[in-house]
Amino acid sequence: MMDFSVFRKKSLLKLASVLALSTLLLAAAGCGSSSKEASSGKAGETKELKYRVMPTATSDLFDGGIKPILEKKGYKLTPVKITDSIQREMALDEGKIDFHVDAHKAWIDQVNKSKGTHLTAILPLPTVPTAIYGGSKKTLEEVAPGDVIAIPNDASNLARAYQLLEQLGWIKLDPSKDKDHVTGKDIVENPKNLQFKEMKGPSINTIRSDVAYIILRGSDAYNAKIDFNSALFAENPDSIKDSMRIALCIADKNKDTQWVKDIIEAYKSPEFKEYVKKTGSFWILPDYMK
Incomplete structure (x- = not known):
C-alpha cells in the first residue's frame, strides 16, 4: 500500500525544484533580453551611418568636429563619394546614404x-558665405559699364549670386519674385549694363583672369584654395537667408530617429563650438552657436 504522505512530500519537492528552475530561466531570459536590447542599438550598439563626403568646407568640418563626437557614442561613419549633386540627393532619398552636410534648404526644396x-534640410550649419572676388579687376570701385561677372549656373546658387549683386547695389531684382528662384530675366535694373557669364560653379575660378569679377559659393572657393579674407563683398549673418544656409540633409522618414538626434546634439555641443573657433572666423554661424 502506497504511503501518500511520502508521495506528497516528493511531489512538493519536485514542484519546488520546478519553480526554482523556472525562476532561473526567467532571470536568464531577462538577461538575454537586456543583451538583445543592447545589440539592437538601445544600449550602445555600433550603428553604421553612411554619408556623402567631398572636399568641401562643411564636409571637412564634419569630419574634424562632429565625427569624433559620434564615434565616441559608438557610431561607425562610412564616407561615400558622390560627385554629382542630383545623384547625391537621389542616393539620400533611396537610402544609399543616410545624410550629408553640403546643401541648403533652397536646393533641397527644388530637388523635392x-x-x-x-x-529635409533639418538643421542649419556653419556656412561659408557666397562672395564676389576680383578677377581682372581687383577692387569694387573699378567696376565699369559692360563688365563681365562669372556666376554659378545651378538654379539655387544662381539666385543666390543675383541676390548678392542686389545687396551690393549693382542690380535690382523684381520685388514680386521669390528671391530664391530668380534668374537673369528677373533683373529690372542694371545701370552699368553688367554681363553675367553663368557656368558650373567649380569651373568659375579657372577663368578668373578672363572676367572682371567672379562669384563663388563657399565650397568652390574652398576647393580653389582661395583665401576667404580676399572676398570683396560677401554674405553676412544679416543678409543671408535661412534657406541659403548649409544644412544637415536627411530623408524625411528619418527625422525622428535617434541617430539624427545624436548628430544634432553633436552640432549643438560646446565641444563642436570650440572646434569651429579654431578653424577660422569666416563662418556664418547658426543662432544656436552664437
Whole structure:
C-alpha cells in the first residue's frame, strides 16, 4: 500500500525544484533580453551611418568636429563619394546614404519639387558665405559699364549670386519674385549694363583672369584654395537667408530617429563650438552657436 504522505512530500519537492528552475530561466531570459536590447542599438550598439563626403568646407568640418563626437557614442561613419549633386540627393532619398552636410534648404526644396524626393534640410550649419572676388579687376570701385561677372549656373546658387549683386547695389531684382528662384530675366535694373557669364560653379575660378569679377559659393572657393579674407563683398549673418544656409540633409522618414538626434546634439555641443573657433572666423554661424 502506497504511503501518500511520502508521495506528497516528493511531489512538493519536485514542484519546488520546478519553480526554482523556472525562476532561473526567467532571470536568464531577462538577461538575454537586456543583451538583445543592447545589440539592437538601445544600449550602445555600433550603428553604421553612411554619408556623402567631398572636399568641401562643411564636409571637412564634419569630419574634424562632429565625427569624433559620434564615434565616441559608438557610431561607425562610412564616407561615400558622390560627385554629382542630383545623384547625391537621389542616393539620400533611396537610402544609399543616410545624410550629408553640403546643401541648403533652397536646393533641397527644388530637388523635392523637380525629382519627387522626400528630403529635409533639418538643421542649419556653419556656412561659408557666397562672395564676389576680383578677377581682372581687383577692387569694387573699378567696376565699369559692360563688365563681365562669372556666376554659378545651378538654379539655387544662381539666385543666390543675383541676390548678392542686389545687396551690393549693382542690380535690382523684381520685388514680386521669390528671391530664391530668380534668374537673369528677373533683373529690372542694371545701370552699368553688367554681363553675367553663368557656368558650373567649380569651373568659375579657372577663368578668373578672363572676367572682371567672379562669384563663388563657399565650397568652390574652398576647393580653389582661395583665401576667404580676399572676398570683396560677401554674405553676412544679416543678409543671408535661412534657406541659403548649409544644412544637415536627411530623408524625411528619418527625422525622428535617434541617430539624427545624436548628430544634432553633436552640432549643438560646446565641444563642436570650440572646434569651429579654431578653424577660422569666416563662418556664418547658426543662432544656436552664437
